[in-house]
Amino acid sequence: MIALSLAEIAAAVGGELRLHGADTPETTVDGVVDTDSRNIREGGVFVAKPGEATDGHLFVGKALEQGAALALVERVVDEPITQIVVPDVVVAIGELAREVVARVRAAGRLQVVGITGSNGKTTTKNMLATILRAEGETVAPVGSFNNAVGAPLTMLRVTHDTRFLVCEFGADASGQIARLAGLVTPDVGVVLMVGMAHAGGFGGIEATVKAKSELVSAIRDGGTAVLNIDDARVASMAGIARERGLGLLWFGEGEGADVRASDLRVTASGTDAVISAGETALPLHLQVLGSHHVKNALAAATAATALGVSLDDAIARLETVELAERWRMQVMGSERVRIINDAYNASPDSMQAALRTLAQITGPDERMVAVLGAMSELGEYAVEEHSKIGLLAVRLRIPRIVVVGQEARPLYLAAVAEGSWNDEAVFFEDAEAAFAYLQGELRDGDRVLVKSSNSAGLRFLGDRLGESFS
Known part of the structure; x- marks a missing residue:
């Protein structure tokens, strides 16, 4: 996390500052923010999140032993550490992430990408991060950190040197993507597909469409929506983008795609395709198994071009990806x-x-x-x-x-x-x-x-x- 004073953190999260020892409101903190005490390092912020199996408040002492400088808590804990007391630590880390990203954005050239969809989010996130890391410091989620806890923890990893923040937004109910994407107002929003994943939680496919479209609604003014032209439910979100005056880029196999795949061939060594954009046609050999991952690669390449990366460079970097993620093909x-x-x-x-x-x-x-x-x-x-x-x-x-x-x-x-x-x-x-x-x-x-x-x-x-x- 970027350096912030205890007073600034308390103000950002709307919490009550309980100082300990030599700490003052002006004392700065710039360590890792985490809900797992085992991941805390010197100067870190431990988030005491209550859980189904245990309660993070029981591990404040362990976090202190690991070097924590601050505990974000929902009740005061009897441990010798400065604490900020808030009604809900999950909401609080979201608000802290909002503050940190806003400050980095204002001070530098940070660009934010948000990715959602019923399938392919993590693979696309990894592919896009691989493309962008060659351009500058890139922060992306570890694994599938895409919920109300994981997404803000990822956002809090940005520094003043970060060029790109890639966020993955998952949800199993309406309003969750709007909340998470609203923390960072992405410059580029990518919607991959709308399927039956989590349909039980949303209450049906039409409710799923509405929930996924929350990302398009959250893109910052002047930003770009990157949409799957082959999925009619995703394509319908273009209306939101046009109404808001956003840029619009299509990916897919359909003729109208700005970045298009054709001539797909799947073998045991990967998937081959031809990637076209305008008059340019380039071969792609994707080491990741499955023709469906070509669609994820298209989404990543299209988002990268929206951020100023050439298609040639995007494809060359995609070809270095050996594994989408552990336990994914x-x-x-x-x-x-x-x-x-x-x-x-x-x-x-x-x-x-x-x-x-x-x-x-x-x-x-x-x-x-x-x-x-x-x-x-x-x-x-x-x-x-x-x-x-x-x-x-x-x-x-x-x-x-x-x-x-x-x-x-x-x-x-x-x-x-x-x-x-x-x-x-x-x-x-x-x-x-x-x-x-x-x-x-x-x-x-x-x-x-x-x-x-x-x-x-x-x-x-x-x-x-x-x-x-x-």
Whole structure:
């Protein structure tokens, strides 16, 4: 965090300053801000966030031992450290992030990009950060820091030397993106797609569209909206951009895209495409598996051009990206048995894309194996959407479908009903049982997809399989 006095921090968060020791209101703090006491370093700010399993107020002493100079708390803690007391520490770190970003922006040339969408946010964020780091200091989220806590903690990492701040905005209810994006008013806002992810929380697909459009509404005056021309729901957000007088750039495979992909070809070594913008046409070899990641690369390249990066440079840097993120189409195992661990997140759209990628990269003498778990946060749509995935897996002629966990059972039942018989589709209650089965079932030439939402825990099953067949 940039240096701020205790008085400035208290004013930014609307809190009551409780000084300790030699500290005065003018004492400055410039250390890391974090909710995990283990990550605190000398001069840091510890945020005592109450949680479901424990309470951060219990760890103020531990943060002090780690070198914390200040604790942001909801009640005074009996520890020898200066504290700022606020009604809600999550709201407070958002307000602190707003203040810090505004000061850095006013003092330098910081540009902010916001990214949202039902799928692909983290991959696109990583790709864009790779492009921008060659231009100057770039701050981007670690992993999927895209919620009410993670997004502000990312924002608070900016310094006066930061050129670019890339923010990822996730949400499972209306108003959340507006709140987070409103903290920084992005110069560029990227909307990737609108699908069924989190539809249960939003209350349906139309409510999801409205929630994702909050990013376009939050772009600063004179900024640019970067929209997916191939997604009609995203394309409808152009009306908001035009009404506000924003710049508008399209990406996708459609003819009207400003940055367009064509001639896609998926292989086991990555995805090839031709990227066009105006009269320029450039080849792209993306090491990340899956044609759906070309769309993410397009979004990143288009956002980069909005920030002044040439398309040539953007593509050259995209080609250096080897992995979207851990547990996202992560290739493991060996040539003998290839494991694709894509079990960090799952929605109907990403599940379909992953299954199609498995079909595209599996050779005629190789066997497809799909290890599938639950897609979370689908609410009333859960049975229907899991059933659709079971149908697709059979129609893609995947000869071995391994379904794990009760929440995913409708997927298994649909696969059996569609004609997957003679143990082509099998069901296991948990990952341990599935692992034991796969240990004896997998053979040379198998190409294995492990796919589920984070909550299903299959990413660890993927890791075990990767190690076992390495």
